[in-house]
Amino acid sequence: MSDNTVEGLRARYGERWRWLAVATVMLGTMATVLSATVVNVALHDIMLEFGIRQGQVHWLATGFIAAMTTTMLASSWLLDHFGVRKTLATAMFLFTVISLLGGFATSPEQLIAARIGQGAMAGLMQPMGMYLVFRIFPRNRRGQAMGIYGMGVILAPALGPVLGGFLVDQLDWRYVMFAPVPVTLAGVFMAWRFLPLPVSRPAPYRFxxxxxxxxxxxxxxxxxxxxxxxxxxxxxxxxxxxxxxxxxxxxxxxxxxxxxxHPLVNIELLRNPAFVYANVGAMALGLALFGSTYLVPLFVQTALEFTATEAGLLMLPAGIVLGMTFPLAGRLADRLSARKLVIFGIVLFAISAMLFAVSDIELAFGWLALWTVLGRIGIGFMLPALSTGALNPLAPEQLGAGSSTINFTRQLGGAFGVNIVALTIEFGDHSGGIPTIGAFHSAWWLVAVFVAMAAIPVWKMRV
Known part of the structure; x- marks a missing residue:
């Protein structure tokens, strides 16, 4: 039987075992983020096959997000009782089974139940990456590791709509449910092989x-x-x-x-001002990431009359640039003030949102792509610095609760951000039942103001 203690992994793989462990949790996170975004392009086909309306089909997205956001806080209890190896491997295996069942669904109720189940498992997996990085890397390398890990987190939503569109057009919407299965199956194998056993465990306590x-x-x-x-x-x-x-x-x-x-939310963490302010920043990051991912394609297709392919191509360079930004931002997070990096990212993203808010129909594709890239660079500077700013001050035994809490607040910001953006567009000006460019301008101003306001609490982080 393989020795999966830290010492055993180091003896077997050398210092590279840490990066193998990061790659493992990155697979789990990529699968969850991919599942959250890839289904959106299949909603039309699902509505036609099952004969359902928007009021029911929206639960395929809303149910997933609600379940994922809720179960994130349960990961701390699971980490304390079973460790990252068993918890992540089990969650990925169940995610695989649920995805397969969803792909063979014969009714909308079965498909919605599968999406809720996917979301519940995704919520357990998402905090694992941040937790693992802060447990196995020394303090002066955590930002670098979060930067590498973040590449996988962000590339998934960039590639998700492209992959989903191909699967729906060339095969069938059911393959959207099957898409994460190879990734999570590989993740189960890697988790059992590369993730460490817990060094110690706290006394059992009630969930x-x-x-x-x-x-x-x-x-x-x-x-x-x-x-x-x-x-x-x-x-x-x-x-x-x-x-x-x-x-x-x-x-x-x-x-x-x-x-x-033993509450879901560790009250002791909320007595740490830097941690609280970082969580406010994380909510702004969630709004920026998920709100803009929702807004950009809808804006250019509806108001600027881009095709679906053009909208996907507009997002692709931004995803690639963001993936390149993360390693640099991670290294800087190890050396510079976290709050300064986060505020720099907030400023870049706010400028990007304001540029979209003043754009008109005649604007060239290249300028829109540039503004999207600018916003993604801002997000790239925010994520690693927020993670180090929130978790570096915590004791090792608080990292599980800390990572689940900051992932929860980021996801919460994204979930409510997307719905508030959608409401702003819906109540804006319409022409022939279609939102006008003015409705989208209002939504962009809303996003810019909300994200910019987060600079106030972030500045108080003092780290």
Whole structure:
């Protein structure tokens, strides 16, 4: 039997074992991010096959995001009790099985259930990369490792729509569900081979299942409420009831977390100002990443009349440049102030959003590609620095809770950001039922202002 202690892995693979471990968790993260983005291009075909409308099909995206956001906070308990090796391997294996079942779904309910299951497993996998990097790399190399890890995180959403479009056009929408399977199967093998056993484990403690249920209800209903606001007519009563239940669930969740002996959210972490401010920055990063990924293709296709292929090509250079930015930003995060790097990234992204907000129909493709690249460079500087700024001050035993919390806030910012952007467009000016360029300008200004405002708490990080 292989020795998967840190010493055993080092003896077997030398110092490169750390990078093999990073590659392993990167596979899991790429599969989850790919699954989150690749399905969007298949929604039209799914609606036609099952004869369903927008009100039901949106749960393929909303259910995935809500489940992923909720279960992120459960990863800390799993890491404490089973370690990263067993937790990640099991989550990837279950993700594989659920993806296969979803691909063979015979009803929309089965497909939605599979997407929710994918999201739940994705939420468990996402914090693993950050946790592992901060456990196995020395303090002065964590930024570099996060930069390399971040390349995989960001390349997946850049390639997702391109891959999804090819699969839907050339094969069938079901292959969108099958797409992550080879990646996660390889990840299971690599996790068992390259990830270390835990050095020590805390005393067993009870999992906060009631807190998880309350949080899931609050997030799921609030996202559904925001989505339904886009078609308000005839749904006023349902929207009001869902909104009230979501608020009640959130209040009960906060009360539960304050009283629970072992809460989902580690209250001690919230007493660390740098960690709290970094989480506010992470919410802004989520809004910037997911909001712009949603906005750019929709904006250029709807307002500027680009084709789907042109929209995909517009995003591709930005994804490649972002992948190149991460290693540089990671190295700088090891040497420079985290808050200065994050604010630099915020400024670049805000400028990019403002340039989109003042664009007109005659603008050339090259300028739009350049502005997209500028925004992605900004995001590239934000992610590694936010990670080091949030987690470097924490004790080793707090890293599991810390990584799950900052991943949760980033995903939460993205989930609500996309819905708020969609609402802004829906309530903007329309012509013939299609949003005008003015509606998109309002959305871009909203994104620019929200992200720019995050510079205030980020400056208070003092790291």
């Amino acid at each position: 906060d299942f009631p807190g998880l249920v309350l949080l899931g209800i609050a997030i799921g209903l609030s996202l559904d409420t925001l989505n339904r606001l886009q078609e308000l007519a005839g749904q006023e009563a349902r929207i009001a009831i869902e909104g009230v239940v979501a608020v009640i669930a959130l209040v009960l969740f906060v009360i539960r977390e304050r009283r629970a002996r």
